[in-house]
Amino acid sequence: MAERTSRIGRDLIGFEIKFRRNRQMTAIYRALRLIFPVILVGTLADFINQAWLQRSGYYYQTLHVAKWAFQLKLFRQYLGLLSAGTLGLTAILVAFAVSFYLVAPATPLITDRLMAGIIAIIALKSLNVNRQSVLSNHSIQWLSSNLGLSGILVGVLVGLLVGNGYRWLINHQDPEHEHLEQTVGVVSLWLVVLTGFGFFWVSTQTVSLNAALLALARWPFQLPHSLGTLLGFGLLTGTCQWLGILGPVASVGGQSIEAAQNLAAVLNHSGWQVPHPITLHTVVDVYATSGGPGMVLALLLAIFLVRHNVAQRRMGWYCLIPTLGNFNAPLLMGLPVIFSPILFLPFILAPLACITLSWTALVLHWVPAVAYPLANGTPGILQAFLGTGGSWSALTLAVLELVISTAIYYPFVKWAGIAEEAIGYETKIS
Amino acid sequence: MKRRFRSLGAILLVLMALCVPGFLWRSQQRANVQANYRSAMAPVFLVPGSSATQNRFNALVAELNRETPHQHSLLRVEVMTDGTLKYTGSVRPADKQPIIVVGFENHHDGYATIQKQAKWFTIAFKALQQTYHFNHFSAMGHSNGGLVLTIFLEDDVARTKTHADRLMTIASPFNLEESDQSVDTPLFKQLSGNRKRLPRALTVYSIAGSEGYSGDGIVPFDSVNRGKLIFQGQVKNFTQMTVTGANANHADLPENQQIVALIRQDLLK
Numbered sequence: 274m275a276e277r278t279s280r281i282g283r284d285l286i287g288f289e290i291k292f293r294r295n296r297q298m299t300a301i302y303r304a305l306r307l308i309f310p311v312i313l314v315g316t317l318a319d320f321i322n323q324a325w326l327q328r329s330g331y332y333y334q335t336l337h338v339a340k341w342a343f344q345l346k347l348f349r350q351y352l353g354l355l356s357a358g359t360l361g362l363t364a365i366l367v368a369f370a371v372s373f374y375l376v377a378p379a380t381p382l383i384t385d386r387l388m389a390g391i392i393a394i395i396a397l398k399s400l401n402v403n404r405q406s407v408l409s410n411h412s413i414q415w416l417s418s419n420l421g422l423s424g425i426l427v428g429v430l431v432g433l434l435v436g437n438g439y440r441w442l443i444n445h446q447d448p449e450h451e452h453l454e455q456t457v458g459v460v461s462l463w464l465v466v467l468t469g470f471g472f473f474w475v476s477t478q479t480v481s482l483n484a485a486l487l488a489l490a491r492w493p494f495q496l497p498h499s500l501g502t503l504l505g506f507g508l509l510t511g512t513c514q515w516l517g518i519l520g521p522v523a524s525v526g527g528q529s530i531e532a533a534q535n536l537a538a539v540l541n542h543s544g545w546q547v548p549h550p551i552t553l554h555t556v557v558d559v560y561a562t563s564g565g566p567g568m569v570l571a572l573l574l575a576i577f578l579v580r581h582n583v584a585q586r587r588m589g590w591y592c593l594i595p596t597l598g599n600f601n602a603p604l605l606m607g608l609p610v611i612f613s614p615i616l617f618l619p620f621i622l623a624p625l626a627c628i629t630l631s632w633t634a635l636v637l638h639w640v641p642a643v644a645y646p647l648a649n650g651t652p653g654i655l656q657a658f659l660g661t662g663g664s665w666s667a668l669t670l671a672v673l674e675l676v677i678s679t680a681i682y683y684p685f686v687k688w689a690g691i692a693e694e695a696i697g698y699e700t701k702i703s
Numbered sequence: 704m705k706r707r708f709r710s711l712g713a714i715l716l717v718l719m720a721l722c723v724p725g726f727l728w729r730s731q732q733r734a735n736v737q738a739n740y741r742s743a744m745a746p747v748f749l750v751p752g753s754s755a756t757q758n759r760f761n762a763l764v765a766e767l768n769r770e771t772p773h774q775h776s777l778l779r780v781e782v783m784t785d786g787t788l789k790y791t792g793s794v795r796p797a798d799k800q801p802i803i804v805v806g807f808e809n810h811h812d813g814y815a816t817i818q819k820q821a822k823w824f825t826i827a828f829k830a831l832q833q834t835y836h837f838n839h840f841s842a843m844g845h846s847n848g849g850l851v852l853t854i855f856l857e858d859d860v861a862r863t864k865t866h867a868d869r870l871m872t873i874a875s876p877f878n879l880e881e882s883d884q885s886v887d888t889p890l891f892k893q894l895s896g897n898r899k900r901l902p903r904a905l906t907v908y909s910i911a912g913s914e915g916y917s918g919d920g921i922v923p924f925d926s927v928n929r930g931k932l933i934f935q936g937q938v939k940n941f942t943q944m945t946v947t948g949a950n951a952n953h954a955d956l957p958e959n960q961q962i963v964a965l966i967r968q969d970l971l972k
Contacts, residue, residue: 334735335724533743540740541836570718577711586710593714597721645736652721663729 282688289615289692297375298612300436301429304370305606311366312422313603315359316595322352324598324650331598331648360602361417364424367517368393371432372439379440384456392463393435397428399471407475422602425517425611438463498551500632506553507628510566511621517611519602532644539644545662550635550642559643559660560631561624563653563675565601568623570653571678572616573604575686578679582690584697598650608689615692619685623678630674640667744837745868746794747775747970749804750824752846753816757781757791757806759845763957764802767967775802775971780831782823783808788830800971803831814879814890817847821854825863828855832863839866843970845957846922849875849909850890853933856905857897871908871970873956874919876926877933882917884925891929898933905938908969910962912951921953942969 278286292298324330325338326349332338339345372393377386403414419427442459478485531549538548549555564570573596576582576589585608592604610616634640643660651659654675657667728735751759757779764777776795780788780803794801805827807820831837844852849872860867878891887895911927912919918926924945934941950959 328739332724335728530743536736536740537742537836540737574711574714577714578708580707593717597718645732651725652718654718655722655725659725659729659732662732 278688278691279684282684285615285618285685286688286692286695289613289689290695292614293692293696296378297433297437300371300374300432301612302609303374304367304429304432305609305611307370307374308363308366309603309607311359312363312606313591313595315356315361316600316603318352319356319360320595320598320600320650322349322356324648326352327649329646329649331651334648361421363422364420364428365394365397367425367428368397368432368435371429372436375433375436376439376443380443385439385443388456388460389436389439392439392460392467393432395464396435396467396471397431399468400427400431400474402471402475404475407472422519425519425606429517435463435467438466498549498553498556500629503551503553503556503628503632504625506557507561507624508621510557511624514566514601514605515611515617515620519605532646535642535644536646539662545641545644547642547644551632555642556628556631556635557624558647559657560671560674561627562599563656563671563678564596564604565599566624567601567605567610567620568627568653568675568678568682569596569601569604569610570599571623571675572608572610572619572682572686574675574679575682578683579687579690582694584693585686585690597652599653600650613689615685615689619678619682623681626677626681627674630677631670634666634670640664640670643667741839741866742837744799744801744835745839745841746801746803746831746835746837748828748840748842748852749802750842750844750848750851751804751806751810752844752848753810753812755806755810755845757804759806760802760804760957763963763966764804766958766963767802767971771967773800774798775800777802777804779804779806780827781806781808782827786823786826788827794835812847814888817850817890818854820847820851821858824851824855825859828859829863832865838864839868841869841871841970842867843871843873843966844875845873846875846953849873850877850894853877853894856902857894857900860902861900867902867905869906869908869970871910871966872930873910873962874912874922874927874953875909875930876922877929878923878926880922881926882923891932894933898937901934901937903937903939906940906942907934907938908942908944908965909934910956910965911943911945912953912956912959913945913947914951919951919953919956 293302325332326342326345327333330338342348369390373386373390376389380386397420398415401416401419403416406412406414439459442462446459531552532554535547535549535552535555538546547555561568564573573589573592576585579585588604588607592607595601595603605611608616610620631640635642640657641661641664643657645660645662647656647660654668654671657671658664661667749760749763751757761777764775768774774795776798777792778794778801779791781791782788782805794803805824807823809816809819842852844850849870852870852872853875856867856870877894878886879888881888907930909927909930911922911924913924914920916924918924928943931941931943944965946956946959946961948961950956956962
């Protein structure tokens with residue numbers, strides 16, 4: 274704390290502390306902290322499955338896992354179940370926890386807190402239901418898609434809505450009345466209202482709320498490729514991720530027609546002539562996602578570069594393995610980066626810097642464009658090297674960008690640590 | 704100060720260690736990518752039976768293109784007896800699954816002609832591969848067309864370095880028109896003898912038509928049924944189906960609604 278902090282740093286720290294003192298934000302942060310272990314286990318399972326056991330995995334290919342592993346199929350199925358059972362239910366867990374923590378300070382009764390969480394789950398599910406099954410009066414079918422990491426934002430929104438409403442009802446209840454009657458009244462009122470909202474949505478909209486948000490977030494990704502749109506893409510992915518729409522939004526790359534044509538050109542002709550050198554895939558996927566979208570590997574390095582901050586470092590160790598395999602969800606939720614004003618800036622700026630630099634290098638033909646498919650779980654700095662079939666200049670560029678990104682993250686991580694300590698100190702004395 | 708960077712150094716070391724397998728594997732990468740590479744385009748070859756031309760499947764393709772979101776473009780190739788090719792129709796540029804009908808100027812029946820047709824098919828296949836750069840495909844053959852494709856798959860496909868995904872034969876007489884079940888024709892002996900050369904990853908559907916209980920009016924059921932002696936155990940999957948009812952006559956089979964549905968479901972999927 275005695276360390277000298279610049280003016281802008283002090284302002285940011287002040288803002289962060291004020292922001293996180295907000296009741297709504299406190300609930301969100303506590304919810305993220307609560308479900309962090311679940312996300313960590315799910316992500317580890319997903320990482321092992323994707324990188325070690327699937328054909329498209331980095332370790333599967335490089336270490337020839339198929340030759341020495343036994344019961345591969347069985348492990349795949351088991352890990353698939355494990356990650357689906359944890360990551361696949363993220364939105365539900367978030368909705369429950371946010372609502373729970375919003376109501377917690379308003380009532381000493383555990384039943385009220387739990388009930389607020391339960392109602393949030395029901396509200397979320399009534400938005401995520403098979404439309405046809407509701408409208409045709411058949412037995413209702415619940416949807417399980419869109420409840421994964423990409424559904425964190427929806428979970429937060431539903432949690433806030435339900436939690437605040439429940440809180441309001443608690444604050445306005447009649448103290449004279451018998452308690453059981455009160456709870457039944459509050460619960461039934463809220464359930465009727467929220468299911469009504471869900472029904473209204475289902476009967477007027479053709480997609481679930483989660484799917485609608487996702488479609489909105491994906492909409493700009495079908496644009497032509499220039500530096501402007503690449504930067505726009507970086508900004509938008511970053512913002513989406515920061516708001517808690519993690520997961521598939523970011524990985525649009527390898528399957529596009531351009532990528533297929535690039536690969537075909539490289540395989541069918543000698544030499545390295547690529548018809549589409551500048552695409553989202555060759556720039557953003559390869560150079561701006563070391564450690565996952567947002568150059569999170571740089572964030573991890575910055576954490577260990579900053580003078581000792583126990584909490585941050587512990588989180589860094591927990592998230593080490595997934596981050597080295599480009600799975601960024603645990604670190605984003607654990608630190609957290611999601612909904613943190615201080616870390617929003619480097620989380621956006623570092624990828625933008627990388628995109629600009631890579632674009633320049635590609636346009637000036639300093640590095641060849643990536644054409645080979647990228648294996649899942651490839652260490653961030655190696656993606657460009659392997660994607661170009663072993664170009665040392667591409668590797669150098671990737672390392673350079675990691676260094677630059679770490680430098681961008683460094684001051685912000687320091688300030689986030691100071692803010693964290695200040696808030697932690699406050700909660701201890703209060 | 705030293706302690707401060709110890710963890711960082713450890714992490715950087717781990718990061719570098721994880722990169723080692725990638726560096727070691729690099730020399731095999733190209734071969735690996737090449738082996739797993741599948742072109743975006745995977746044409747479907749249709750080969751008509753004897754006494755039918757490259758126009759044999761026009762009605763079928765029109766039927767297949769009805770009510771589907773993905774229209775298949777239709778290219779017809781006629782292979783002349785001297786090995787030259789005549790094209791009609793075209794392949795739409797972005798079409799990932801065009802239908803290519805390969806017909807032959809000499810489309811008479813008989814063992815010798817089938818052998819020649821198989822070689823002519825190879826000529827057409829190689830020319831099309833040069834033009835469209837596909838490296839995997841599916842195929843359907845009606846009657847003797849199925850035999851032509853089977854010979855091609857046994858003798859020539861390996862040399863073209865393409866991968867055969869799915870083969871559907873419709874009423875293909877693997878024992879020709881021989882109705883005596885105890886007689887093996889030379890063609891059957893050839894197909895059965897070379898069966899080990901069939902692509903291991905191939906999926907095969909053999910469809911028989913049945914009018915009455917012994918055949919489709921031209922091809923005896925036993926002759927179609929012998930497909931199992933060629934494919935079973937050699938390819939990844941082998942499915943045999945028998946279609947009866949209206950239009951189960953040998954010549955009508957390609958327009959039979961059940962078979963059209965099977966083509967849609969199994970061949971074009």
